[in-house]
Structures are given as C-alpha cells and as structure tokens.
Amino acid sequence: MTARFTITRLGSQGDGVAETETGELFIPFTLPGETVTAVREKDRATLMSVLEASPLRIDPACRHFTECGGCAIQHLEAEAYHRWKRDKVAHALNSKGITCDIDALVPCAPQTRRRVVFTARRSEAGMLLGFVRALSSEIISIEECPISLTEIVAKLDALRALAELVCATTKSFRMTVTVTGSGLDVAVHESGKLGENQRRVASNFVIAQGLARLSIDGEIIIEPKKPAVLFGSVAVAVPPGAFLQATEAAEQAMADIVGRHLARARKIADLFAGCGSFTLRLAAKSEVHAVEGDAAALSALDRAFRFASGLKRVTSERRDLFRRPLTFKELNGFDGIVFDPPRAGAEDQSKQIARSDVPLVAAVSCNPVTLARDLRILVDGGYALKSLTPIDQFLWSPHVEAVALLEKPRRRR
Template structure:
C-alpha cells in the first residue's frame, strides 16, 4: 500500500504563500542595531545579516525581514569566523569586511554626538582582536539530551547550543563541556537561566542566576564538581557557593579580588586603552574623583599620580577596593565611598575640592550627575560610556555648562556587535 503524505497540500500551500509574500529589496544603509535597512511599500524594513548595497528577496513581517535569498551580495561581504553565525545571536556582523565594519562602528559615535550638535574631534576606532572577550554571559538550560549552553538565536528566545566562540578567550571556550557539566548539576528544568563566566588570573569565576537557589544536597554536589573541574569560584545571585581560590585581576599594578558578579570590562585590551586615555587626561590633577568606579578599574591607575576618591553603589565592589588599598604600597591616597549616584549625585559644592574626575555609568548614563558636574569648577573631566546615545545627552549637558570636548575615542570592545564604547575627554577653564 502506497504511503500518503496528508501534510503535503498544507506544506505546499504554506510554501507558495511564503513565496508570494517575498519582496525584493535593496539594502540602503546599516541601522544602529546592526541590521540592514531597506525601503519597502510598507515602510522601512530591517534585514538581519545583510550589508549596504545588497539585493535580496525577503519575507516581511511587522517591519522586520527574513532573508530568503541573497541576489546580489556586497563586495564587502566576507566569510564569517564562526560556524554558528546567523544561527547564534551573539554576533551579528562577522560577515562584514574589517575596514567597512570599523568605519560603521565609528559612525555610531559620530552620529549620536553629532545629532546633539556637539563640536568634537572623533579619533580612529580602537580595535579589539578575536579571542579576547574575558567575560561572557551564556544562556543555559537542561534538556532531555543534556545541558545546553550558548546564546539566544537572533531576535528569538530559542537557545542555540555552541561548540565554539571566536570572540571569547580560549580559557573559557576550552571549558565549554565542563561548564555544561556544571549546568547539569545546577538543574533548573527546561527553564532558561544565565551563567556568567569570567576568566581571571586564578581561574574561571562563575555566577549563576535565574535557576533557583540550590538546596543542601545540590550545594554539596556543586562543591565537589567545582573542585574537580578546578574552577576558581561558583556563586549564585551574589552568594558564594564554593570558592577554592579568590578570583584575581590586576588594575594597573594593583591586584584586586573581584566580588561575586562584580563588573569587569569585557576585554583587558579595551580596559587598558581606556585607562590610558583617562589617566593621561587627568595626569596633572592633584585630587581626582572616580564616579561609578566599580572595583577600581580607573581609580588604581589614577592613584599612581594623584589622590583618588572612588564612589560606587555596590557593596562588594567598595569592599574590594578597600581591601586592596590596605595591602598595596607606592600609590597616592585612595579613599572609597558607597553611594547611589542616581539618587544622590555629587553636588557641585561637593565637587569643589577636585580638579579632575572620571565617570563610567551603566547604559542609562548619568544625567543627574552630569547636571552637577556642569555647574562645577572641575577643570578636567573624562566621560566613559557603552551607550553613544546617553553619552551624547550627558556631554551636551556638560557643554552647556561651559565644558569643551577635547577628544572622543571610540573603542570596539564588543567585537562584531552593534555595541561600542567611547571615551570623551573634556576641559573647562
């Protein structure tokens, strides 16, 4: 008896419908989110994994497009570095030639600041090499086939299991299977949760979140596994589960033990470049202020030449600075203060004793703090940001308060993504 496929008419109808809905478009430019933008009868469409000048057939849905066929590829298109590209959403721009990609990355800062009417000199992009990302946030879950570890598919909640990651340091990539063993013990069912992995001088520092607090039996199993795998530390939502060795990093000449889940710049090379810019700009300042200081990334380097007052809201980061200061010699005085700068920014009168400062806020920027700095007499200011849009807003506040933008340096700390870091150096007579 012949086998009848009852689903074929339905599948055929869906295929024909998809074909009839496909639209030929030309990619006019690259959007700020890393998708190509094409004009259609229904308005602008965002086409992932496309490049300016390319012609493609796409399926449209609510302003977003899925590429069905690439008709005319750009001469700037290159072979991606990773087998998971276009499936994994961790990178969106591996297919773009370096020079064109870097110029676009630089333009993100140019357009954001230029849109505010700011006058500034934008310097060349500071690039970062592959295999240098030392801090990675993996999406993970357990399944019937075992632990799954990777990144969400582009514009989706679907988890893509990875076997490689060309942006991440080998110290992490070589341990993917060991990390999956850890995920299997953490459990969490089919629910997605996060595993933040940081490569430190002491080994891998791992923080789990979103999987439910481990009970006594699971803690015991996790402890045994961490020791067996020779991880430096495992913590859950800021609580240390087991710590065979304290995770160690160096900020300049100063060794610092990172707090659980503590902030660290994504690459050591980008951190060094940004710190050199900030320290150089504030080199002649006798008394400096480090706002949103983390665990001392800028503070300890600036303390080689000037006294520093470091301010941060996170208790773990404040404790890390305080502990490190006690055991280091050869630095100018370093003091530390725990303070929520969003609720209690340093007022202009509190800024009076300082003649130099740096602020490195989260993506939301530091609008309230910028207003107070603008009213102050601090002569040298360095603004560090991972968001050109909020940086432009904060700089416009400072400029209206009498500051002049001396230099702006974009830093490609987040390789092959739409994110870019920037350091703006300002002065006030």
C-alpha cells in the same frame, strides 16, 4: 511571502535597511548595496538569499553566526566594520549638535573577551548552554566562540556539565563566566535552590575542573582559589558576578586615555567606580575619591588599596549617584573627574558637573546616545570637548565604548 529588496544602509543594530513604500524594513545579515530575497513580517524580514552580494561581504568567523544571537555583523569587512562603529558615535553627537574630531576606533581582536554571559536550560535533549537567538527565547547551544578567550572555549563542555549539576528549575538561567588570574569564576543566576547533595556534587566538580569559584545568586558555593584581576599593578579580589570591562585590552586603552588627561590633577573623583579599574591606576599619581553604589564592589576596591603599596591616598564612599549625585559644591574640591556610568548614562550627575569648576573631566560610556546627551549638558555648562575616542570591546556586536575628554578654565576663588 518571499520578495526582493535592495539594501541601502546599515541600521544601528547591524541590520541591513531596505526602503519600501510602507517605510524602512530591517533585514539581518545583509549589507548596503546588496539585492536579497526575504520574507517580511511588519518592519522586519528573514533573509532567504543574497542575489547580489556586496564586495564588502566576507565569510563569518563562526559556524553559529546568524543563529546564536551573540554577534550581528561578522559578515562585514574589517575596515568597513570599524567605520560603522565609529560612525555610530559620530551620529549620536551630531544628533545633539556637538562637533568634535573623533579619533579612529580602537579595534578589538578576536579571542579576547574575558567575561561572557551564557544562557542555560535543561531540555529533553540535554542541557543547553549558549546564547539566545535574536528576537527569540530559543537557546542555541554553542561549540565554539571566536570572540571569547580560549580559556572559556576550552571549558564549554565542563561548563555545560556544571550547568546540569546546578540546575533546579525548568526555566532558563544565566551563567556568567569570567577569566581571572586564578582561573574561571562562574556566577550562576536564577538556577533554583540547590539541595545539599547538589551543592556537594557541584563543589566536587568545581575542584576537579580547576575552577576558581562557583556562586549562585551571589552566594559563594565554593571558592578553591579567590578570583583576582589586575588593575594596573594592583590585584583586586573581585566579588561574585562583579562588573568588569569585557576585554582587558579595552580596559587598558580607556585607562591610558583617562590617565593622560588627568595626569595634572592632584585630587580626582572617580564616579561609578566599580571595583576600581580607574581608581587604582590613577592612584599611582593622584589622590582619588571613589564613589560607587555597590557595596561589594566598593569593599573589593578598598581592600585592594589597603594591601597595595606605592599608591597615593584612596578614599571611598558608597552612594547611589542616580538618586544622590555629588553636588557641584562637593565636586569643586577636586582637580579632575572621571565617570563611567551604566548604559542609562549620568544625566543628573552631569548637571552637577556642568555647574562645577573642575578643570578636567573624562567621560566614559558604553552607550553613544546617552553619552551624547550627557556631553551636551557639559558643553552647555562651559566645558570644551577636546577629544573623543571610540573603543571596540564587543566584537561584531552593535555596542561601542567611547572616552570623551573635556576641559574648563578654573575660576579663581
């Protein structure tokens, strides 16, 4: 049944929130101050019409908006959108009783996303390639994507054809596409086991399309050109499906903030180092010990260092920092620390850092909630939170990165 609602605020996922007699109601694609009609189902509703629009409402940038599930908030004016993302970080800190001046959001430009995860599935109408509709399993096949680099968008038809060639399942599967200096790196997951003829046809297609690599479930099917990215001035040959920051500009912004903070450190620990986006930049001035649980990522980092020139000493250690964090005694051998964990944060590692006397710490996070928890641990351990910078690299989504810088007076030994 259609009813009328007034939107009072934006929720953490970008949905408009209406206050009702039975509690909060979340209505996607609405804005504060708007009067709308919607069909309610429990605590969510489907928007039917906007009766009174907010002055902050703008036309979305993409024809697929409201359908594909990739973007939540293309309809909000830019400055208000930036404030909303910055406020997400502020609210997370406030919930843990942390006060700090929060810098303005570092914005994200359209057409800068270099790593995109598509969902694909064979249907009666043909191969679907796109994104999953919110709260659904329906794949919306896309024809444009204004957040992504043009190199990806220009190859959408070719990627859809490649998905058809590698599909050996009736289920949905993922296709991660990354722009590298060598071309597009395509990593397919859970598409089924390929026969020899499928492998041969797919390989010929990759060559014909000028793609850098095709891998399936971590196995390289063909690699005409080894995919490489630059971390600072160092080229890194990334393994299949390797984690990279979503945009190059955001990665550089984070690296610049971290680098300035740790400039005085002679020896740095880079925890959750990945393929070395911080390590190899920091090594221009400091010795760095890189710790990472993924063997392939660590191998790529180590190889890049060995073939680079002009860097300080870099050592590496494979270690699951969730199960076995570096102890405070081990950390005390360093002058600075940077850590950039997955969304779950680094609670146990933060407890060890808090007990250490390392004077300079940079905490990087893609989740304000777990960042606030970890910062509370560090502050309680004697660290002073000097600055916090929110960074947008997931344009028009609820996600926001942040870099926090902390200091502690070093005890004399």
